[in-house]
Amino acid sequence: MAYRWVASSPEGLVQQLAVSYLRHGYYWYVTGRIKPEKDPCEVDRKLLEKYAIEVSERERARRKRLGLANMQYLRYSRWFILLVTDGNHHFKQPSREGGEKEQIRDCRRAPIRFEGYSISYRRGGYTPPGSGQPKWHAHVQIDIETYRQLKAYFLERACHRSVENLAGDFARVPFARYAPVRRQLLNILRAVNDSRARTGYDPAPHAVLRLRRKIVQPFAAEPPTTSAA
Numbered sequence: 001m002a003y004r005w006v007a008s009s010p011e012g013l014v015q016q017l018a019v020s021y022l023r024h025g026y027y028w029y030v031t032g033r034i035k036p037e038k039d040p041c042e043v044d045r046k047l048l049e050k051y052a053i054e055v056s057e058r059e060r061a062r063r064k065r066l067g068l069a070n071m072q073y074l075r076y077s078r079w080f081i082l083l084v085t086d087g088n089h090h091f092k093q094p095s096r097e098g099g100e101k102e103q104i105r106d107c108r109r110a111p112i113r114f115e116g117y118s119i120s121y122r123r124g125g126y127t128p129p130g131s132g133q134p135k136w137h138a139h140v141q142i143d144i145e146t147y148r149q150l151k152a153y154f155l156e157r158a159c160h161r162s163v164e165n166l167a168g169d170f171a172r173v174p175f176a177r178y179a180p181v182r183r184q185l186l187n188i189l190r191a192v193n194d195s196r197a198r199t200g201y202d203p204a205p206h207a208v209l210r211l212r213r214k215i216v217q218p219f220a221a222e223p224p225t226t227s228a229a
Helices: 012-024 041-052 057-065 144-157 162-169 179-198
Strands: 028-032 071-076 079-084 112-114 117-124 136-140
Touching: 012 071, 012 079, 012 112, 012 117, 012 136, 028 112, 041 071, 041 079, 079 112, 136 144, 136 179, 144 162, 144 179, 162 179
Parallel strands: none
Antiparallel strands: 028 079, 071 079, 112 117, 117 136
């Protein structure tokens, strides 16, 4: 199957990161934004060729056995991310041209920030002594700044909107309903209902949140060519 890298939507990119790449050890990353005067497809081809990203799963397995790193590339619109696993790779080496090389971050320490999301890889829950290695999992939430803005938005409208209008506002919140996002939305709803209770309004039920996450198609139907702008 041809390698695909252009996400069909922000939700598709986040899903591919969280469900597929992070759980397979692609912890280190660099993000960037393509300048308006540049053709995204030409930038894609340059990066894919420079870092030899378009390889088969068999080749990725071979490289892993040899202690070599593998890479993945994702782009949505003009935002892109390069991800790399543990191991040797020239992507991790200092720039030979003498210029500054963009810092490679570890998503276990520095979350990936994209379209209001904060995406990281975290140790999960409590691990009893003697039970082996702790489990890790992808963690997708609304980033703190966006969450605060969203909460302020709903609190401002809490006592000036009907339950039906509030339900419509919550339905338009664009973030995919991963477990941390659901907890954040429940916290906002709790604050909204506290405010409504103080002024004698009926509370908004949990049903207004629509908490089930939809599985999306992560990639565009066809990989782009360098002739497509």
